Amino acid sequence: MTRVLVVEDDPQLVRALVINLQARRYGVDAAPDGTTGLRLAAARRPDVVLLDLGLPDMDGVAVIRALRGWTRVPIMVISARQGSDEKVAALDAGADDYVTKPFSMDELLARLRAAVRRTEELPLTPGTARVETADFSIDLLAKKVVRDGHDVRLTPTEWHLLEILVTSPGRLITQLHLLQEVWGVSQHDKTNYLRVYMAQLRRKLEKDPSHPRxxxxxPGMGYRFEA
Structure with a gap:
């Protein structure tokens, strides 16, 4: 059973989420604040976290950073904050998706299913289990990146983007294809997600992130991986 942790202080929204998730056979734990959410995450080890940013005891971005200190669990933000700065801050901290309130329950559940899929193994073709570049190496079976002799910690979304790109070396992967595969959505206004995550991958992997190799x-089309 897939377990979902809901960290949200609005009891009506929590009730709606619990009813809808349990009806679809998800296990659900709920926390009304960040402190309880972090404690439940450590104790229950959820498969996905749904997190509000406006919590009574701490900002949700702080919760994201705390979780990212020890787990790669997918984190979906559900927040009334609609500014691009807030979205980028949450994504930069390690969130995997950002849904603004009010939202469609069907869309939220579709994105949750996509978040769960991102943690599953991608089918690998022969010869693609290991990718070597001059700057880093990728073991796709072990989900491991090594750069300068050190492991590189990636979030589930960063991993999924990297896997899609490196398993099709030299091929242009369009923005719409990446949005559909990684977030389950194809809206043009979500391309800022790609810019944020590709910038993070470059900071972690490229020797010179401003001039990636x-x-x-x-531009205007998508992304390509070159070994």
Whole structure:
């Protein structure tokens, strides 16, 4: 059973989420504040976290950073904050998706299913289990990246983007394809997600992130991986 942790202080929204998730056979734990949420995450080890940013005891971004200190569990933000700065801050801290309130329950559940899929193994073709570049190496079976002799910690979304790109070396992967595969959505207004995550991958993997050798942008079209 897939377990979902809901960290939200609005009891009506929590009740609606619990009813809808349990009806679809998810296990659900709920926390009214960040402190309880972090404690439940450690104790229950959820498969996905739904997190509000406006919590009574601490900002949700602080919760994201605390979780990212020890787990790669997918984190979906559900927040009334609609400004791009808030979205980028949450994504930069390690969130995997950002849904603004009010939201469609069907869309939220579709994104949750996509978040769960991102943690599953991608089918690998022969010869693609390991990718070597001059700057880093990727073991796709072990979900491990090594750079300069050290493991590189990636979030589930960063991993999924990297896997899609490196398993099709030299091929242009369009923005719409990446949005559909990683977030389950194809809206043009979500391309800022891609910019944020590709920037994070470059900071972690490229020797010179401002002049990338391996994670290449094709302006207005998409991205390409070059070994």
């Amino acid at each position: 391996h994670l290449i942008t094709e």
